Amino acid sequence: MRTKNRTTxxxxxxxxxxxxxxAINKDTTQTKIINDYLKQGIEKEPQKxxxxxxxxxxxxxxxxxxxxxxxxxxxxxxDPVEAVxxxxxxxx
Numbered sequence: 676m677r678t679k680n681r682t683t684x685x686x687x688x689x690x691x692x693x694x695x696x697x698a699i700n701k702d703t704t705q706t707k708i709i710n711d712y713l714k715q716g717i718e719k720e721p722q723k724x725x726x727x728x729x730x731x732x733x734x735x736x737x738x739x740x741x742x743x744x745x746x747x748x749x750x751x752x753x754d755p756v757e758a759v760x761x762x763x764x765x766x767x
Contacts, residue, residue, distance in 0.1 A: 698705045717725065
């Protein structure tokens with residue numbers, strides 16, 4: 676579940692007018708438009724500038740497993756070999 680944060684931003688009025696028009700044309704909210712554009716901008720940012728960002732998921736099947744490695748934490752007592760064995764026995 677994603678959490679939402681409320682914040683105050685001072686955005687140029689011409690930009691907000693454009694965002695409002697795009698939201699109307701796409702029949703969606705200004706918040707969704709702003710979030711989508713921010714995500715696109717973050718994805719284009721060099722990795723060195725994002726090193727402290729935990730994880731942002733891109734939607735779609737094109738997600739590469741290399742992009743999510745180290746984003747999943749398991750308890751210390753977790754045994755991945757045993758987990759794979761358990762999954763394999765469930766399928767049969």
